[in-house]
Amino acid sequence: MTTRIPAAAEGSFPLPRDPVPQPAPALSTLPGHFRAHWQTLSVPERAQLLAGWDTRELPLIEEDPQGDPAVRAVTFLYRNPLATAVILSANAMVHPDTVSACEFEALPDGVWALTWRMPADWESSYRITVHTGALPAPWQSADDRRAVRLAADAGGPDPRNPALGTGMAGAPTSVLRLPDAPSAGWLATPTPAAESGASIMGEPARPRLSGRRNAGVPGVPTAPRQVLGNFVRGLELRQVRDRQSGQLRTLWLYRPRVSGGRRTPLVLLHDGQVWAKYQNLPATLDRAVADGVLPPIHVAMIDSVDVPTRSRELSGPKGGVDFVARDLLPELRQALPVTQDPLQTVVSGASYGGLAALWQLARYPQAAGTALAQSPSLWRYDLAEPLLAVQEPLRVRIQAGRYEPSIHEPAGRLNTVLAGSGVDTAFRSITGGHDWAWWHPWLIRGLSDLFSGQ
Known part of the structure; x- marks a missing residue:
């Protein structure tokens, strides 16, 4: 009883x-940041990067070019020669007023790049969505925040980022934790309900166990139940x-x-x-x-x-x-x-x-x-x-x-x-x-x- x-x-x-209604977040972008780096690469170095042999883990994280120690330059990369628009759907960042700040810049050889200046303790899930064809991308033609967000979030996780997460319904996301986010050595790898994603830098989607930088976990996390x-x-x-x-x-x-x-x-x-x-x-x-x-x-x-x-x-x-x-x-x-x-x-x-x-x-x-x-x-x-x-x-x-x-x-x-x-x-x-x-x-x-x- x-x-x-x-x-x-x-x-x-x-x-x-x-x-x-949520106001638009303040986003600081660095247009042309990766383009300048791309132009310094030799032909073999570009080929190596495109083939996925580059050992650098994506996204690229660098010191702030403007010298703020509490900020990092974060570069997201995508490659698809058929793409006509690419957008980053990072949690809470997509808004009708920030669409242009979330879209990647087109580089030669079908490479797309986007660099943000973000607080060094930022923690976020994100997805990358690509559009092909002559018509405007769905997120460009949407007329309200929910439609913009759903269109931008329709893609998949970043296959070159080994840290996976998941949302409410189990859909896979990529996860990024910048260096000043607290370490979490006990954090186990989430188990998404399904795994999908765009091909990035020429590689097939290949979700892996959470890695060193993004997840802050040891190299061999506890196996999922x-x-x-x-x-x-x-x-x-x-x-x-x-x-x-x-x-x-x-x-x-x-x-x-x-x-x-x-x-x-x-x-x-x-x-x-x-x-x-x-x-x-x-x-x-x-x-x-x-x-x-x-x-x-x-x-x-x-x-x-x-x-x-x-x-x-x-x-x-x-x-x-x-x-x-x-x-x-x-x-x-x-x-x-x-x-x-x-x-x-x-x-x-x-x-x-x-x-x-x-x-x-x-x-x-x-x-x-x-x-x-x-x-x-x-x-x-x-x-x-x-x-x-x-x-x-x-x-x-x-x-x-x-x-x-x-x-x-x-x-x-x-x-x-x-x-x-x-x-x-x-x-x-x-x-x-x-x-x-x-x-x-x-x-x-x-x-x-x-x-x-x-």
């Missing part, structure tokens, strides 16, 4: 707000009844290999299907625990089902929030050697999942008292009053990318308000967008900070 956990009064909910349908080898597939809807909800349970003989912290993670199937989070957790970055923990990765269900269940104060407190947590605490302490029970997620994590604390602080919210969709709700109304101790940790201003700015404001009222809170600004490329490593860093000393 489970104990009913009281919830905050529904009358205290603030009203949801409409989405806020096998995924067969909903079954992920090494994880326990469970279904828990949602008493309110009557439906069975799916989750993947990570058990630590060594528990130390005591009850462990518990992490509840939204969008569990992405973490379990595509992000290869279990392998990352294995390594982080083995390396002492994390203590032994249990992690329940909660399936968000599909886009309509996710939007309905995670975008507000009810639905998934009620399920976690009323059904999931009591069952997990009864079945597993996990803590009963709300402050050692962490709810986490990204985007709507991050918003749901904050609502969890506002509505059911006696069930879970710690939130690690990544890019929480705070454009939708102002949670200052609901969180400040909580009488129990809370720990709030918020992470947001500087290239997602409609999230980054309200996240910083919420942290300031909470801190001013004595709440244990912290805000981390990441040089990135709305992006799994940084959500994965910064989830581990956030948990490590929360559990340090255990």
Whole structure:
């Protein structure tokens, strides 16, 4: 028999707000940068580069030509003699006002190049899309931001970049981490649902294990866990009844290999299907625990089902929030050697999942008292009053990318308000967008900070 956990009064909910259009990011390009280098190469050197024998890993990363030590010149390369337009779709950078800054420059021999000046700690996923034919490229003729972004993102990962990532639906992306991004030796290679990509510099698509510079991981990452349908080898597939809807909800349970003989912290993670199937989070957790970055923990990765269900269940104060407190947590605490302490029970997620994590604390602080919210969709709700109304101790940790201003700015404001009222809170600004490329490593860093000393 489970104990009913009281919830905050529904009358205290603030009203949801409409989405806020993102402004165009500030992009600094270096037109002609690679062209100048290309013109210095001999015929054999050009042939070597075109044949893919050049040992330099792409993208090319150089010191800032303008001398700023906090900036790097990043050059992306593509080769296709039939291409009439090529665009880089880096997370949060494509906007109707930045299309020209995202398009590659045509060089001789079918080579295309694009150089950006970017902060030296930038972390991003990206794809490259090519257009052939006389008509304008789809991203050139699109008339709204969503259409531009989808058209620019229709290509594939960069085969000359060995670091792979994946998005919400498992589609493969390339990942770039510049030298000042924190190292992540425990980060395992994601496992995209499918592998595709354009031929770059004459090479066929050949996704490889995460490499030295881009991923910050050792040369031989932990092997991905096998995924067969909903079954992920090494994880326990469970279904828990949602008493309110009557439906069975799916989750993947990570058990630590060594528990130390005591009850462990518990992490509840939204969008569990992405973490379990595509992000290869279990392998990352294995390594982080083995390396002492994390203590032994249990992690329940909660399936968000599909886009309509996710939007309905995670975008507000009810639905998934009620399920976690009323059904999931009591069952997990009864079945597993996990803590009963709300402050050692962490709810986490990204985007709507991050918003749901904050609502969890506002509505059911006696069930879970710690939130690690990544890019929480705070454009939708102002949670200052609901969180400040909580009488129990809370720990709030918020992470947001500087290239997602409609999230980054309200996240910083919420942290300031909470801190001013004595709440244990912290805000981390990441040089990135709305992006799994940084959500994965910064989830581990956030948990490590929360559990340090255990």
